[in-house]
Amino acid sequence: MTAYLKLDHIDKVFTRGAATTEVLKDINLTIEKGEYVSIIGHSGCGKSTLLNIIAGLTGATTGGVLLENREVNSPGPDRAVVFQNHSLLPWLTVYENVRLGVDKVFAKTKSRAERDAWVMHNLNLVQMAHARDKRPSEISGGMKQRVGIARALAMEPKVLLLDEPFGALDALTRAHLQDSVMALHQKLGNTILMITHDVDEAVLLSDRIVMMTNGPSARIGEVLEVPLARPRKRLELATNATYLRCRQRVLEFLYERHRFVEAA
Amino acid sequence: MNMTVTKIEVETATPAATAAPVVALTPKRPPRAEAYARMARETAVRVIPPLVVIALLTLVWELVCRRAGSALPPPSKVFADTRELIFDPFFDHGGIDKGLFWHLSASLQRVAFGYSLSAIAGIALGVLVGQSVWAMRGLDPLFQVLRTIPPLAWLPLSLAAFRDGQPSAIFVIFITSIWPIIINTAVGIRNIPQDYRNVAAVVQLNPLEFFAKIMIPAAAPYIFTGLRIGIGLSWLAIVAAEMLIGGVGIGFFIWDAWNSSHISEIILALFYVGIVGFVLDRLIAGLGKVVTRGTAQN
Numbered sequence: 001m002t003a004y005l006k007l008d009h010i011d012k013v014f015t016r017g018a019a020t021t022e023v024l025k026d027i028n029l030t031i032e033k034g035e036y037v038s039i040i041g042h043s044g045c046g047k048s049t050l051l052n053i054i055a056g057l058t059g060a061t062t063g064g065v066l067l068e069n070r071e072v073n074s075p076g077p078d079r080a081v082v083f084q085n086h087s088l089l090p091w092l093t094v095y096e097n098v099r100l101g102v103d104k105v106f107a108k109t110k111s112r113a114e115r116d117a118w119v120m121h122n123l124n125l126v127q128m129a130h131a132r133d134k135r136p137s138e139i140s141g142g143m144k145q146r147v148g149i150a151r152a153l154a155m156e157p158k159v160l161l162l163d164e165p166f167g168a169l170d171a172l173t174r175a176h177l178q179d180s181v182m183a184l185h186q187k188l189g190n191t192i193l194m195i196t197h198d199v200d201e202a203v204l205l206s207d208r209i210v211m212m213t214n215g216p217s218a219r220i221g222e223v224l225e226v227p228l229a230r231p232r233k234r235l236e237l238a239t240n241a242t243y244l245r246c247r248q249r250v251l252e253f254l255y256e257r258h259r260f261v262e263a264a
Numbered sequence: 265m266n267m268t269v270t271k272i273e274v275e276t277a278t279p280a281a282t283a284a285p286v287v288a289l290t291p292k293r294p295p296r297a298e299a300y301a302r303m304a305r306e307t308a309v310r311v312i313p314p315l316v317v318i319a320l321l322t323l324v325w326e327l328v329c330r331r332a333g334s335a336l337p338p339p340s341k342v343f344a345d346t347r348e349l350i351f352d353p354f355f356d357h358g359g360i361d362k363g364l365f366w367h368l369s370a371s372l373q374r375v376a377f378g379y380s381l382s383a384i385a386g387i388a389l390g391v392l393v394g395q396s397v398w399a400m401r402g403l404d405p406l407f408q409v410l411r412t413i414p415p416l417a418w419l420p421l422s423l424a425a426f427r428d429g430q431p432s433a434i435f436v437i438f439i440t441s442i443w444p445i446i447i448n449t450a451v452g453i454r455n456i457p458q459d460y461r462n463v464a465a466v467v468q469l470n471p472l473e474f475f476a477k478i479m480i481p482a483a484a485p486y487i488f489t490g491l492r493i494g495i496g497l498s499w500l501a502i503v504a505a506e507m508l509i510g511g512v513g514i515g516f517f518i519w520d521a522w523n524s525s526h527i528s529e530i531i532l533a534l535f536y537v538g539i540v541g542f543v544l545d546r547l548i549a550g551l552g553k554v555v556t557r558g559t560a561q562n
Contacts, residue, residue, distance in 0.1 A: 057462055075465035087459035091481040091556075100477065101467045155467070 003030040004191055005054070005159050009063035012049055023049050025217040027063070029210060031159075036185055036192045038202040040250065041212030042258070047195045050212075051163050054193065055081050067158060077105045080152035084164040086144040088136040094147050095132040098122060101155045122154040123147075125184060142173035149181070153188070162194040166201065175234065178205060186231055199254070203246045204232060211253045221258060224249055337528050345528035360512055360520065364536060370512040371502050372540070374430070378437025379498045383491060386442045390449020390490070391479065400450070411443035415501035419508055429509035433502065440501040441494035448493070452486025453479060488552030495548045499541045514540075 010027040013020050023046040031037050039047045052058040054065050056075035064071050067078065080101070088097045098119045106115055123129040126146040131139055136147070145165060152160055165181075166174040182205060185192060196202050202209045206226050213221040226246050228237065237243040322339050329338035337345065353365035393400045393407075418439050422432040460482055464474050480487075506515025514537055521529035 055462075055466065057465060075462075076468055077466060079466075081462070081466050083459060083462065085459065087457075087463050089460065089463065089478070089481070091484075104467050104469065104473075 003066070004033040004035075004068060005031040005193070006066040006069075007050075007054070007063070008066060010050070010053060010060045010065070011062045012046065012053065012058070013061045022217045023215055024053075024060075025219050027220060029220065029223075031191060031193065033191055034189045036194070036205055036207045037210060038194045038196050038206040038208070039210045039212060040196055040199065040202045040254070041218065042214055042254065043197060045212045045215045045218040047212055047218075048163060051081070051161055051193070051195050054159070055079050055161050057081075077101060077155035078158045079161055080155045080157035081161045081163060082145070082148045082152045082165045084167050086136070086141075086148040086168075088144055088147055088151075090136050093133050093135055094123065094128060094139070095119060097136070097147060098151045098154050101151055105155045119154060122150040125153060125187075126150045126180065140173075142169055142177055145169065145177060146180070149184070153184070153190075158191065160190045160192045162192060164195050164197065166196075166198070174201075179234065181205065182230075182232065199247055199250045202250060203243060204234065204237065209246070209250060211250060211258075213258050222253055337531070342528040342531050345526070346532040349529065349532060360510075360516065362512060364514070364517070364533070367512055367514045367517045367533075368536060368540060371506060371514045374433050374506075374513070375437055375495075375498050375502050375544075378434040378502075379441055379495060381434070382438045382440075382442040382494060382498070383445060385438075386445025386490065386494065387449050387487060389442075390446045390487070391453055391475070391483075393446065394450035394453025394483070395479075407443060407446060410439075411447075415440040415497075416504050416508070419505055423509075429511055433505045433509055433513075436501050436505045437498040441498040444493035444497065445487070445490040448486045448490025449483060452483030455486070456482045484556045485552070488548065488556060492545060492548045492552065495544050496541065499537075499544055503537055 007027050007029040010024055011022070012024040013022050015021075027050060029037075039050065041047045049058060053060045056065075056073055056079065059073060064073060066072070072079065088094075089100070092100065099115070102110075102115050102119050102122075106118065110118060120129055120132070123132060126149050128143060128146045128150060131143060131147075136144055139147070145168075149165070162181075166177055169177065178201060181192075184190070185205075194202075194205065203226055209224045209226060210220055211222045211224065212218050224246060226242075228240070228242055228246075326338045326340060328334070329336050329341075343350075349364055353363040355363045356366060389403070393403055415436050418436050419432060422435040422439075423429070426432045426435065456479065460478050464478050469477060502513070503515040503518070506513035507519040510516050510519075514533055518530055518533045518537075521527075521533065
């Protein structure tokens with residue numbers, strides 16, 4: 001297995017005054033190029049912290065992240081993030097939001113016209129070209145998240161990091177957007193790491209599902225391969241035996257072996 | 265096409281009686297006359313109450329001050345006394361014997377100068393204090409003490425330092441209006457959502473780009489709150505400062521009128537001071553609305 005992205009013995013300890021909390025313990029994971037990996041776990045298990053460490057937004061206490069065998073410990077466009085709450089800049093239009101990243105990443109390699117075309121190309125990929133001059137406050141939640149995806153894709157990241165990208169959306173919009181992400185993954189072959197707490201979403205989209213134990217000191221409890229052929233169709237899978245078995249497996253892990261315990 | 269088939273099946277399944285009471289919507293036509301009438305009504309609702317109140321207050325004032333021996337002139341006398349000043353604001357007889365336009369414009373020039381300086385310095389210091397914890401720890405206590413000093417208390421000191429009325433007045437405006445600008449800008453910078461900082465980090469904006477593309481737009485609503493308080497304070501300060509430094513200016517005009525017992529002229533000047541202050545406030549508020557369009561809605 002060729003390690004494209006490698007998480008090497010990552011520990012994360014938060015220190016507040018005299019109190020220290022170990023959030024993540026000994027996280028090891030290798031991800032291949034073009035793979036779609038989901039990380040699932042109960043809330044508070046540190047999965048978002050893990051994503052922030054990979055993105056370089058937070059530092060690991062020990063251990064590190066290797067991307068193509070080089071350590072990465074600061075944020076960069078090679079690991080573009082689609083944030084949970086879209087995080088579009090409200091004073092910029094849809095186009096300008098995407099353009100912001102494009103201008104930085106391709107400052108030297110693309111001309112003005114090429115960058116403009118590239119922004120429009122990426123907006124087209126997520127079917128948002130029609131709203132190029134709208135501001136984020138003028139479009140729906142699902143559309144904002146589409147623009148967030150376009151912004152990340154437009155930076156041509158080596159790894160696309162999705163931080164519960166569909167969490168804030170209603171069920172119908174979520175399904176629609178999941179299909180879009182699947183289609184994009186199929187078409188562009190990106191390496192994607194997604195944080196989620198939705199079992200169906202994880203099974204539907206991923207090649208592998210990484211299940212985290214409950215925090216504090218969350219570890220990787222189990223890694224499940226999802227041997228479903230692509231392209232996957234939501235409706236057909238609803239009765240597919242493999243799909244149901246995978247789903248069952250994740251549910252068992254989350255609700256039997258590592259049931260979420262309210263902090264007393 | 266499939267969809268219509270399904271729909272028909274469903275409809276036939278329901279009893280026909282339920283379909284009967286469906287009322288066709290009357291098409292909405294936009295009657296222009298009605299729209300105008302509504303606009304007129306809305307304007308009237310906003311304009312008539314203040315007009316009525318002003319008329320009543322003027323009437324009361326007239327009745328109270330009309331009696332012989334009253335200390336203040338009634339509105340009718342104010343108008344009669346100051347008619348010349350009202351209708352000819354542009355005369356210039358040399359020295360300080362000028363029309364009200366010249367006095368107001370001299371005051372406004374001082375405000376424009378002092379306020380611009382304080383806006384630039386205030387935003388810069390506010391960004392520093394908002395961005396750096398150490399700058400905040402060092403400077404914030406100082407700001408909190410200095411901002412409570414009344415504007416006029418600075419005047420003797422600045423006269424001693426500058427040895428001239430003009431720069432002293434400008435300094436007083438500067439020092440009066442800078443504090444709310446600093447404090448509000450700092451709060452705005454501190455309140456920039458972590459999400460925006462993360463976006464900037466992923467995109468790898470350099471500090472200058474971060475300042476121009478994230479920091480200033482994100483903090484703009486706060487900055488404009490500070491600027492708006494600041495313009496109000498500087499207009500308060502200029503009138504008081506001019507009373508003391510003399511020369512051309514609406515503040516000294518009032519003081520001069522008092523010394524010559526022209527009470528009607530004082531009242532007229534107060535009226536103008538109020539109007540100009542109101543316009544300045546609206547100006548900054550309007551500018552803020554244009555600049556922060558988008559940011560504030562989120």
